[in-house]
Amino acid sequence: MQNAEIIARKIAEIRPRFLLELSQRLDRLEEIRDVLETAPDIVPLLGEIELGAHKTVGLATTLGFPDLGNLAHDAEMVVRRIAKAGNGTRPNAQDLERIDLMLGEMALILHS
DSSP, rough: OHHHHHHHHHHHHHHHHHHHHHHHHHHHHHHHEEEEESOOOOOOHHHHHHHHHHHHHHHHHTTTTTHHHHHHHHHHHHHHHHHHTTTTOOOOOOHHHHHHHHHHHHHHHOOO
């Protein structure tokens, strides 16, 4: 068996598990997003978004979802910037849009 065939087979094995985990991740990130603007302490919420985005970045691209990989990377960087700013910094409308774009792409993949 050639390397390309082995890689294709491994990707085919990993993809269903990734999609299941993506569905669970989307559910949790949507819950967080629903309270992100009003929660008194957003630091742990931002941490969950960052981790969820980070877990999505590399595998999404490898498994054939490059748009999701790019959007997850953008969301991860936005959240890192907010967390690094500290002092009660909250996401602005543009930051929230970046997170929403990632969530929208997740939903699109899962529901198509």
